[in-house]
Amino acid sequence: MSELEARSRYTPAEVEPRIVERWLASGIYHPDAAGEAAENYSLAIPPPNVTGVLHMGHALNSSIQDCLTRYQRMGGRRTKWILGTDHAGIATQTQVERLLAQEGTSRAALGRERFVERVWEWRGSYGGRIIEQLERLGASADFDAERFTLDEGYVRAVQHVFVALYEKGLIYRDRYMVNWDPGSRSAISDLEVEDREVTDTLYYVDYPLASGSGAVTVATVRPETMLADTAIAVNPGDERYRRLVGETAILPLVGRRLKIIADDYVRPDFGTGALKITPGHDPNDFEIGRRHGLPQLTTIGEDGRITADAPSRFAGLRTAEARVAVVAALREQGLIARAEEYVHTVPFSHRSGERIEPLVSLQWFMRMDELARPAIDVVKSGQVRFHPQRWGRVYLDWMENIRPWCISRQLWWGHQIPVWYRDDETYVGTTAPAGEGWERDPDVLDTWFSSALWPFATLGWPERTPELRAFYPTDALSTARDIIFLWVARMIMLGLEFTGEIPFSDVYVHSIIQAPDGRRMSKSLGTGIDPLDLIEGGARPPVFAPVVGDGPDPGEFPAYGADAVRWGLLAMSSGQDVRFSEDKVAQGQQLTNKLWNASRLILLRVDPATRAAARPVAVEDRWILSRLRHAREALGASIEHYDFSRAALELYDFVFSELCDWYLELVKQRLYDGDGDTATTLLYVLTETLVLAHPLIPFVTEEIYSYVPGAEGLLAARVREPLLAEADPAAEAELGRLIEAVQALRGWRNSAEVRPGASLPARLNADGYERTAVQLARQARLDLSANGGTAVASVPIPGGVVVILASDQLDLGAAERKREAVRAELRSGVERCERKLANPGFVAKAPAAVIQAERDKLARLQAELDAL
């Protein structure tokens, strides 16, 4: 007990690490693989990159998932939060390559086998950091069954899927236009490309006609690609060029003969209406080229440099250099008719940040339309629900226009494609083919290919494991919207294809937390916070400077503790993006501190032999039991509806407004007096409050629980029991009256400038206070025992008035001013009601209950006014 007695402030920094150890040692995070998925509860974490460190998005999403997990676990269901990390192909490979560069070596020097070994070593040393951070946050995930998207069983699952889809004809190899990322030297998918606005120059270039009679002028922002031009296209309806269709132009600098063709794609009103066609280096031209059977030439290589197939003066130049050189050469020949500034969007690699080079390349693709169909149906039918709902529409829009997915990556770190080649033969299988001379495809799969199997591959699929039966399909998926297409959609498609079931029934799309200035939280911008710095205290970046000084060092966050951070993040989040608010974290800290101190009041006064039970002796006991039931129901509904900010605020309101401000103040005296039933009930209310609060603020509640007499085991493992009291509207009405009356009297005292400690002689002239008059007197500091005396003021309260009697405690002038103010307020209220009730439309059309409520209100206000 000494700790509880000694600390009038809750100290998370000392408590939390100790609690983490108890939870981890208890084994409650790791459920038995028993029962069926329908009765059990499970959810899979979006696997953080193995290179990752905890950022605010992780902290928010983990707070959400842990709230769900703890809530369901305490609801008595076998609950599993599937945990693990993603091998994150490009990110991890880049990280290790950087390390090698520092050591003066390189991937190429090591060779594939040694390099991959190095990555595994790296993962062994540094890859677990985010997992430890999740533990520190209080995440109750299954740490004993941590998975990795490249561990042995997972590799088998991925290969199985690849082979099956290949055999079904959905995976194929093709020479096709891809987004080539010169930074990572790999193809990437459409989803990994981001468009940025760029100011370029639009050049008008003359292509002389072979006939020698003039030239056709084309407009281009990428003159360097002209080296691979194989045609010129115009719109078939364009009168200006009609007679040129079928003619031939001469490609400047190269001399190649280009056919002039007609294609509807060309817009007559843009540029000159004539378009140079480069099937090898532009996605649109690629399509046009296919339509017209044009050759695809390649003059830009995978290294982003001009190839030897181009005129030698350009070979080896980077594209940017080549552009300058080509323009200079054209100028020399007087072929640049015009040049103007041009703002447009250009694709960049999301990964490396480099400008995408569209290239024709031999890659593996996956056809998605067939897989999309059932995945569209399950969302349309409501089997899979998005929260907020509107994200379902976004999902469907994308799915209905889905395109093939380029799944091969020219990396070493990842799932190597299970395909072998020998001369013209191709072998696809989960094990190497027999015989000599087979060469395995060097490429690996897009990381998202393996992520798409996450909810079932982590449970042992394709084996029919007990885990799979117990926990698949999962229940919920909580994620940010930026991976709805990259990940969520693909999990639904592959889940349906390979397990025949939806991978989860609810997708919660949480908000994104921005920096206080509205920018994205990002380390490089200086707008990011390490959540651990909030939890344990640490550097406060300048954009997070407190508006008012709040401590010795504004450059440091105080150690708010994990509960405060979790509560704050939940309270901040909602359906829309929000700016990070340190105030909300501070509010969470106040909540933990309040609960700590309320518990001290109770636990330091009750006899250790007391056991929690509901033994209401006064109406306020019935009231708090009724409010407790209300809070449990409201909070439960909010969590089940994924409304976490509401849940957080409901908890705060219950603890502050109902439990501490009113109930504890009302029963304090009885507790001091040593009343046994009061102690018993208080212990019950406290225990159930801890149960209520635990999913949101697990640490402080677990710590307090350890001091509760008779409480055994861990609060985290406790199952919610049915509450011992029903809703009690009569008690709620009675206490509602009391609270309103006390507030009215306190307000009156304040404005009448009555000394706070003074007890005022008064007469209670109101109905409905038979059982609460003593409390009314105590809370409002009235002396109701006085008889006689001159009435000097009359304070309206529900059901009547309190008449204040003359005493030397009172400044009559101030009291009179207050009385006038109250009178004016009541009058305007009465007028508003009368006006409404005089409106024939209102009386005729409004619902009867609304009209009656209005009449009641008028009567009440009028009575209060009359009483003055």
Added chain:
RNA sequence: GGGCGCGUAGCUCAGUGGGAGAGCGCUCGCUUCACACGCGAGAGGUCGGUGGUUCGAAACCACCCGUGCCCACCA
């Protein structure tokens, strides 16, 4: 070009048809034996604008202004 959000108190945000709310900040008062990271009482808003629907609009509809995001192959 298409789509989806958002605009409510000084700040950050709840509130989706019947008397404008919370936290922080601000003002006044209080060393009341759980908590000064506290307690009590207040001030503060033409709910972006215009028009409409309705007995009644912060909420529903239309348009406008401002702002953010997503999707899209116009050189």
